[in-house]
Amino acid sequence: MNFDGKPIGQASAPPATNKTSTESGDKGTPVGAPTYVQERCADRGDYAAYSKFQDNLYRLRIRGDYAADNKGPINGFYNTTEGEDPDKVYGLFLCRGDVAANLCRSCIHEAFNILIERCPGQKEAIIWYDECLVRYSNRSFFSIMETKPIIFIANPLDGSVTVNKIVEQTFNNEDFVAKVTDLARNVTDLVISSKRLYTTKNVYVSSLVTLHELAQCTPDISKSACKSCLLSAIKEFPTVLNLKRGGARILQPSCNVQYQMNFDGEPTGQAPAPSTTKKTNTESGSEEKENSQEVQLLHLRQEIGEEFSKERSQGEKPVASQELSLIRLDIIRAATQNFSNECKLGEGGFGPVYKGTLADGKEIAVKRLSRSSGQGLIEFKNEVILIARLQHRNLVRLLGCCLEEHEKLLIYEYMPNKSLDVFLFDSTMGQSLDWKMRMNITFGIARGLLYLHEDSRLRIIHRDLKASNILLDGEMNPKISDFGMARIFGGNQDEASTNRVVGTYGYMAPEYAMEGLFSIKSDVFSFGVLLLEMISGRKNNGFHLREHGESLLTFAWKLWYKGRGLELTDPSIKESCDGVQVIKCIHIGLLCVQEDPADRPTMSLVVHMLGADTIPLTRPSLPAFSVGRDVRTLNPISLIHKTSTINEVTLSDVSPR
Structure with missing residues (x-):
């Protein structure tokens, strides 16, 4: 079987709003809001902002809206092009065969907007909703049958004792698979005999169970x-x-x-979102049922729904989540050789991380929660919920999760070049990071952080930005990882406080380490530390042991103040670096690590400063505080001076206040 690198997943959460529409042309029939399912961004090159390709893409979006308004030439289907080579864009729009025109119209409009947002700068992408499909590319794919990428999505039963008994009494597993597969083949014959290449079919298995199937080309x-x-x-x-x-x-x-099992009710044209009703131990019959993978995943989905409700109450447009992809434990065991030591990549505070290979050859990294871990289900849920709602080229991609047989697993894309600290702080491997590559990595990190703070509309504070949480793909592109400590800010929220200080020694902003106050400026401080580490090739954590109690931050400031900033440069890159750029980057790093958060720039300004040579920079103040300078000043906070680096994800030391 071919997964094409994509895990089996549950159906997406229902939209946060479900407003009905009675727009003209549809006889006033109420129609629900379109329901997001999944999208894929193809690696066929990037287009630049304000480029001709982007212009043509936006023109294509307008034509798609127009085609949807007029239902297209073939009942909800329309394909067209915009522009000329080499900036020509090919677009395809298709609505499900039974979708009313007004819902088709809103689905295509929303799908195109979400696709551009989720696949920024990508020249090819595709998105599925329950009600429509939107696809665009810089190549002609019209009239070509394509089966990849292939996406698997499964909806669980509601988990009740009654439904389980009905299923068990109606089918054994082999009969069930055969029944559904035979029905699907029959539906295929009906599809190709129809004018629209779309059909649905119901089979009444018993007085209580109906199988409903739908197919479309x-x-x-x-x-x-x-x-x-x-x-x-x-x-x-x-x-x-x-x-x-x-x-x-x-x-x-x-x-x-697709198929759907229906019980004591009329079949529907789409697979409904799973119930989020929590089953009690009395109803399910045992504690194991309450802690089953399906129920725990539904709880995660419910928490996402609650976050959507918060956004809606604040007047913000809800952001559709990605799939909460489910991967079976037996697949993970096979991929990692049953979590063998040979596949182990490393271990952090969360637990061990393993390299795995799926049946189709796709490489993955599996983060396994240790039962003795100080970090538990809260961090696990936090990471799943946040990454399920984010997508950016400079954020690590969560492929799926597994909650089965007391295992708690997170499955990520595999990063062949491990983490940034493996290169940066090694005198031999550091030589492979020349100045240009270091700046490309720095700029990618800055863009990823900017997305978290401003462009994702969720305003996320990472709280644990550091070199070991920057993963590098095969082309040395940086991916920010480890969102277990991250927090979402409301639309008007600028700052929050906590009694549970989490993070890593050497990267925490002074107001956070001392008072538990965190904001986007806390992440800016961590970025400034990381930027100075990129330039010097030295860790702020422990720097004072070699430099007579002085931190990397104060050492860099003194060199910059005396006009000797180039002395901070890593000796391995002195031949490849641009002296003017080095001084500018030191200046930006020092602006980021100033004591007063109000004096630090935002990440949007940091990105602007990194990318332009003519912006005047203000004078940075001396960094008045460093966690690495005098650990005693942090009492009563207890810091553990230890970090663990692993290939896929690095976990931070939790410092209780």
């Missing part, structure tokens, strides 16, 4: 290609079918197929 491909596409999807059904699943769908660019 994009009308630009031939009927024979449509059949091949659907059959390629159907052969994957055994991957997502078992007695725990109440519905499943398989999504491909040229076709999709």
